[in-house]
Amino acid sequence: MPESRTPGPSLAFSGVTKRYAGGTVAVDNVSLEIAGGSFVALVGTSGSGKSTLLKMINRLVEPSAGTLAIDGEQVGHAELHDLRRGIGYVFQNIGLFPHMTVAENIGIGLWLAGEKDRGPRIAELLDLVDLPRDFAGRMPDALSGGQRQRVGVARALARQPGLMLMDEPFGALDPVTRDQLGTAIRALHDRLGLTTIMVTHDMAEALLLADRVLVMAGGRIVADASPKALLAGKGGPEADALVAVPREQARRLHALEDGA
Amino acid sequence: MSAFLEALSRVPPLLAQHLLLAFSALALGLVISLPLAIWSARRPAVASIALGFASLIQTIPSLALLALFYPLLLSLSVLVGGGIPALGFLPSLLALTLYALLPILRNGVTGLAGIDPAVIEAADGMGMTAWQKLRLVEAPLVAPVLMAGIRTAAVWTIGAATLSTTVGQPSLGDMIFAGLQTQNWALVLAGCLAAAALALTVDALLGVIERGIATRKRARAFVAAGLLAIGVLAALAPLWPRSGQTVVVGAKGFSEQYILARVIGHRLEAAGYHVEYREGLGSVVAFAAAAGGDVDVYVDYSGTIWTNEMKRTDVPSRPAIVQGVGAWAAREHGVGLVGTLGFENTYAFAMRGDDAARRHVTSIADLTAIAPQLRFATDIEFLERPEWAAVKRAYGLEFKSAHPYQPTFMYRALTDGTADVIPAFSSDGRIAADKLKVLADPKGAIPGYDAILMVSPRRAHDERFLRALQPLVGHVPVEAMREANYMVDRDDDKASPEAAARWLEKTLGL
Numbered sequence A: 001m002p003e004s005r006t007p008g009p010s011l012a013f014s015g016v017t018k019r020y021a022g023g024t025v026a027v028d029n030v031s032l033e034i035a036g037g038s039f040v041a042l043v044g045t046s047g048s049g050k051s052t053l054l055k056m057i058n059r060l061v062e063p064s065a066g067t068l069a070i071d072g073e074q075v076g077h078a079e080l081h082d083l084r085r086g087i088g089y090v091f092q093n094i095g096l097f098p099h100m101t102v103a104e105n106i107g108i109g110l111w112l113a114g115e116k117d118r119g120p121r122i123a124e125l126l127d128l129v130d131l132p133r134d135f136a137g138r139m140p141d142a143l144s145g146g147q148r149q150r151v152g153v154a155r156a157l158a159r160q161p162g163l164m165l166m167d168e169p170f171g172a173l174d175p176v177t178r179d180q181l182g183t184a185i186r187a188l189h190d191r192l193g194l195t196t197i198m199v200t201h202d203m204a205e206a207l208l209l210a211d212r213v214l215v216m217a218g219g220r221i222v223a224d225a226s227p228k229a230l231l232a233g234k235g236g237p238e239a240d241a242l243v244a245v246p247r248e249q250a251r252r253l254h255a256l257e258d259g260a
Numbered sequence B: 001m002s003a004f005l006e007a008l009s010r011v012p013p014l015l016a017q018h019l020l021l022a023f024s025a026l027a028l029g030l031v032i033s034l035p036l037a038i039w040s041a042r043r044p045a046v047a048s049i050a051l052g053f054a055s056l057i058q059t060i061p062s063l064a065l066l067a068l069f070y071p072l073l074l075s076l077s078v079l080v081g082g083g084i085p086a087l088g089f090l091p092s093l094l095a096l097t098l099y100a101l102l103p104i105l106r107n108g109v110t111g112l113a114g115i116d117p118a119v120i121e122a123a124d125g126m127g128m129t130a131w132q133k134l135r136l137v138e139a140p141l142v143a144p145v146l147m148a149g150i151r152t153a154a155v156w157t158i159g160a161a162t163l164s165t166t167v168g169q170p171s172l173g174d175m176i177f178a179g180l181q182t183q184n185w186a187l188v189l190a191g192c193l194a195a196a197a198l199a200l201t202v203d204a205l206l207g208v209i210e211r212g213i214a215t216r217k218r219a220r221a222f223v224a225a226g227l228l229a230i231g232v233l234a235a236l237a238p239l240w241p242r243s244g245q246t247v248v249v250g251a252k253g254f255s256e257q258y259i260l261a262r263v264i265g266h267r268l269e270a271a272g273y274h275v276e277y278r279e280g281l282g283s284v285v286a287f288a289a290a291a292g293g294d295v296d297v298y299v300d301y302s303g304t305i306w307t308n309e310m311k312r313t314d315v316p317s318r319p320a321i322v323q324g325v326g327a328w329a330a331r332e333h334g335v336g337l338v339g340t341l342g343f344e345n346t347y348a349f350a351m352r353g354d355d356a357a358r359r360h361v362t363s364i365a366d367l368t369a370i371a372p373q374l375r376f377a378t379d380i381e382f383l384e385r386p387e388w389a390a391v392k393r394a395y396g397l398e399f400k401s402a403h404p405y406q407p408t409f410m411y412r413a414l415t416d417g418t419a420d421v422i423p424a425f426s427s428d429g430r431i432a433a434d435k436l437k438v439l440a441d442p443k444g445a446i447p448g449y450d451a452i453l454m455v456s457p458r459r460a461h462d463e464r465f466l467r468a469l470q471p472l473v474g475h476v477p478v479e480a481m482r483e484a485n486y487m488v489d490r491d492d493d494k495a496s497p498e499a500a501a502r503w504l505e506k507t508l509g510l
Helices: A050-055 A080-085 A102-112 A119-128 A133-137 A143-159 A177-193 A203-209 A227-231 A237-259 B002-008 B010-043 B044-059 B062-079 B090-113 B119-126 B132-167 B171-183 B185-214 B218-239 B255-270 B283-291 B304-307 B317-335 B354-361 B364-373 B386-395 B407-415 B463-472 B476-491 B497-509
Strands: A011-019 A027-032 A039-044 A067-069 A087-091 A163-167 A193-199 A212-217 A222-225 B246-252 B274-281 B299-302 B338-343 B347-352 B375-378 B401-405 B421-425 B436-438 B452-457
Touching: A027 A050, A027 A143, A027 A222, A027 A227, A039 A203, A039 B010, A050 A193, A067 A222, A067 B119, A067 B338, A080 A163, A087 A143, A087 A212, A087 B119, A087 B354, A102 A119, A102 B283, A119 A133, A143 A177, A143 B255, A177 A193, A193 A203, A193 B062, A203 A212, A203 A227, A203 A237, A212 A237, A212 B255, A222 A227, A222 A237, A222 B002, A227 A237, A227 B452, B010 B044, B010 B090, B044 B090, B044 B304, B062 B090, B062 B283, B090 B132, B090 B497, B119 B132, B119 B386, B132 B171, B132 B274, B132 B497, B171 B185, B171 B255, B171 B274, B171 B407, B185 B218, B185 B364, B246 B255, B246 B283, B255 B274, B255 B299, B255 B476, B255 B497, B283 B299, B283 B304, B283 B317, B283 B452, B299 B304, B299 B338, B304 B317, B304 B386, B304 B452, B317 B338, B317 B421, B317 B452, B347 B354, B347 B407, B364 B386, B375 B407, B386 B452, B452 B463, B476 B497
Parallel strands: A039 A193, A039 A212, A087 A163, A163 A193, B246 B274, B246 B299, B375 B401, B375 B421
Antiparallel strands: A011 A027, A011 A067, A212 A222, B299 B452, B338 B452, B347 B421, B347 B436
């Protein structure tokens, strides 16, 4: 696999706001810089605006105000379809094309780009996401949830994007699969030198996978710190409340162990 | 059995016409409803209007829908200065197309709305354009649902196409209507079976395509589509040899008309023409078809045109009516009146003979007092015709009830006692056979109904054509016509209109 030597692109948010017709403000004046090659987790409860913020990067949602730039290029100025083709996008409901085989799903982006010899590349991508190569001919409905999301990740990686956007990528998976896939994604991130932004409501997942954790509440970034700093209680009250949940679970598990 | 085989021999050319019409309507329906379905799926407001309109169309009975296009196209033609045919293929195509819209549209919209939103988000997220998304994702996913709609539309269209006979477009309905009229059940059966077999075959092939798409067996879908295409081409084969010598003989929907159409057709064939028949035309439709050139020649009745087309309410002598009709038809429509055939087929009010004797009824005037106790049965048109209005005016008739029937069943209704009075046809063999009493018309309310040969403007000055028809003029006495009619109309040992026509020709030495 010809891996990206150059690290993924940097991102800059400046006064980004999304206001809906009813007056609801989903994202409220967010300004933020993300360094190329970093793995950022965007954590918050439902309705905190984290998905909306993510989707404004590839313009699945258009901002009401403010600008976003990828490597200094404003996304609002880019041709919409070109922009999206350069960004990997993985989301909770996966959205595999049910009428296409696994190979066709993975290769569709290459096909759209007019690449003829897709077979070897599809095999590489299957290897990359730890799926057997003979899965290529299967239909999506013959796969388990975890296998499907691996195909989703392979599909997103097909065109060698520098930037990966993940919206609750493991939301629908069982805990074991979730953990395996999380680890695999982090490994891919490091190996391919990606910039990855992952939305999750699971603080433990964020702490374990990301370099930097952004906590959102009410459309604003209320905490921005490394996992270590968050665990040390430097993230402020909202972040502490979220960190307290896995910490308390861990404590009780320890107590159980000790008590046994 | 031989009657059925004879009936089957009429299937191929009609099947071809039927298929051509149904497929054209289906194709046009697809061209309209597919973009509309896509637009509707994107805009709910469009969907409610489009689906509402299509559903509304569906509530109109297909026969009425076909009939409505006649005045619509007629006025449209007048508006643009002529040239739009109001009869035949065009109105049938438009009506059937409207019929085909709903199932395709509904299934298309439902199918598009039913696509998993995650799949659409994935397509958007990977940067597909709207067109790529439609072609690569939405179209293949909606195809099975859409095909189900297309199948429904195909079956409906093929079924409803049988009704296009009534607006002068040949179809398998010709056999059904003609058979119903002459009580030739073999013909009705053959027509129904052919239409049903066509619908089932097309449905089955479309079903194979549908399953082929759903299960990703493309080869199977292609084979079925190929068979369908071959079937269409083969069925259309009888339409290929289109010589300029083809002439169309028209006939209204009763036995006498079917017989005379064959007599005319035989003469034209002898003169070297290739003859086609358009049968089962309504009275108004027949004249308009001749005026529009859809029919080259047919037999009409002077009084029909006098009252219905010319809107005359006076009743002069029979020759004066014929002359008036001839002058008017040539002046207003360029339609030629070649001559009278030599017999009259007027409306003759009739009762069961014994019943008339018991009630001492000999003329329509005698009915005035007792009409409220009597039930009246008519053919399909009579209650709407000006002649009925004239008779009512002249004699002040108010029957206890009045029901329209197919002409054959009108006689049945009288003989079996369901009705007491009918407006029979004076050239009908059943008047004598059923021992009916024909009532006199002392006030002359009903005009003369001489059978007249009418030709389209194109043929009005065609010497060769007119020469072929000339021997019929003044050559058909009412006795011979009655006997020929009765051969077809009687219940036992029925003859086909074709056989009756041969008998008539032999009797008259034609």
